[in-house]
């Protein structure tokens with residue numbers, strides 16, 4: 001079938017639109033059968049062989065490339081390997097290695113992995129998607145779409161952003177239990193502003209500067225309408241759009257389509273969930289009321305603003321008003337603390353998404369550096385979403401430990417090469433007192449006879465459950481309430497052993513269980529808000545909903 005579809009597509013495509021992709025290998029059964037040279041070779045042997053081969057490959061990028069090939073040829077084998085060792089393979093198929101894979105996408109390209117749509121084809125998007133849908137044997141349920149403009153903290157990688165759409169969908173399958181044949185990675189090629197990429201002879205995307213937001217919006221309008229019409233039940237996840245576009249698209253489409261933005265909302269959810277656990281531990285140690293936590297953010301982009309807004313719910317739960325909750329946050333960008341007296345704020349040039357968190361209480365004084373802000377605010381928590389490696393320096397981290405019994409420090413920028421603070425420095429500079437979560441994984445460290453396990457504050461703990469829950473509920477949209485419900489479900493997913501070990505997040509090897517709980521929370525909220533259409537799930541209590549989510553999960 002794939003060949004037939006490819007042919008159908010090549011007849012209407014040009015430019016960078018590649019032939020249609022069979023989502024994560026729609027025709028995998030056929031491929032597996034024909035690629036097996038002898039009928040006595042078992043799937044167990046194939047799995048053992050894959051694991052042995054991976055161990056012999058010298059770099060994580062080579063492992064990533066090999067696994068990508070396996071995923072296209074034999075998804076069941078690929079997802080069996082991930083099922084057996086998610087903790088070991090997540091850093092290969094996802095952050096940090098996926099960042100390098102996106103940077104080198106055109107160099108390691110082995111064939112289409114998803115749907116590549118070029119802005120040059122924007123007037124034919126409805127036709128292209130309708131034909132694509134008509135030729136698929138399985139209907140996509142989850143689409144992850146990027147324009148490649150802000151891939152992790154690595155900047156504008158153009159068409160290389162396809163790697164992130166693929167990586168996220170692998171986690172939808174491995175972590176959330178979505179059927180791989182129901183996943184569709186999409187990249188919208190709108191050019192790239194990274195000149196070195198445009199000049200690379202191997203680059204497979206459009207060699208033009210990135211489209212303006214106005215032109216991009218015209219393209220997105222067509223894509224969102226056509227994708228929702230071709231796949232009316234699918235959930236569309238927006239991923240790694242540069243901050244201005246991310247907010248503009250979320251605002252425009254959130255009430256119109258079944259979509260959410262992972263960087264703004266998924267990250268908001270996962271950090272709210274982890275902060276709930278961290279704040280409780282910190283308050284138990286210090287005696288400080290939960291409502292009195294103070295949070296400083298390094299970064300004022302889509303992730304920082306999205307997380308700060310979602311974290312406000314923590315303070316609302318403590319009884320604060322919206323204004324009082326907002327007062328618990330201080331955001332810093334490259335120009336320092338965002339204050340009402342800063343020249344770019346006074347002149348009105350500040351990006352609109354930052355305006356909500358402008359501080360009006362600094363009496364004309366500016367605080368240009370993180371150290372200045374920490375001294376001024378005396379925060380209980382520090383969150384890094386600045387894309388700046390090592391930005392949480394020794395002085396600042398030591399000061400946090402002087403100010404707090406157990407400082408909460410979340411350096412969340414990805415990949416590891418952009419992370420604000422390593423786990424070992426965090427432990428050393430706080431004398432082991434830190435409550436830590438990073439965006440990309442760090443290994444546990446033994447300290448004072450105890451094994452210290454870092455948290456991984458990464459949206460992959462929630463987006464599979466958000467998408468799966470919205471899908472199962474048949475939700476008409478993904479509401480803010482559903483996002484907050486996902487955070488609460490995540491915070492309630494810690495088991496007794498994990499709580500005793502002081503973890504902020506459930507262990508990765510329980511991700512399927514956790515995703516089912518997150519999805520159930522999302523379904524429940526959709527029902528409460530009257531946004532669900534799946535009548536079969538109505539009237540079920542939380543336990544029954546979790547069971548339904550478990551039952552609906554696909555296993556390799």
Ligand SMILES: NC(=O)C1=CN([C@@H]2O[C@H](COP(=O)(O)OP(=O)(O)OC[C@H]3O[C@@H](n4cnc5c(N)ncnc54)[C@H](OP(=O)(O)O)[C@@H]3O)[C@@H](O)[C@H]2O)C=CC1
Nearest residue numbers: 152153243299300301302303333334386413414439458459
């Ligand atoms: N852990 C997770 O689950 C997630 C992590 N992330 C990570 O968050 C990071 C940021 O993403 P996003 O918000 O979309 O990106 P942006 O590039 O839009 O935002 C980065 C922000 O950091 C500020 N900044 C950059 N350098 C410094 C510095 N030296 N000091 C102070 N501020 C600085 C920028 O300031 P200015 O505005 O002045 O340019 C900007 O506000 C990425 O690395 C991404 O991988 C994102 C989503 C999820």
Ligand SMILES: CC(=O)C(=O)O
Nearest residue numbers: 152240263414458459
């Ligand atoms: C994790 C993620 O979504 C990001 O770093 O952009």
Ligand SMILES: [Mg+2]
Nearest residue numbers: 239240262263
């Ligand atoms: Mg992202």
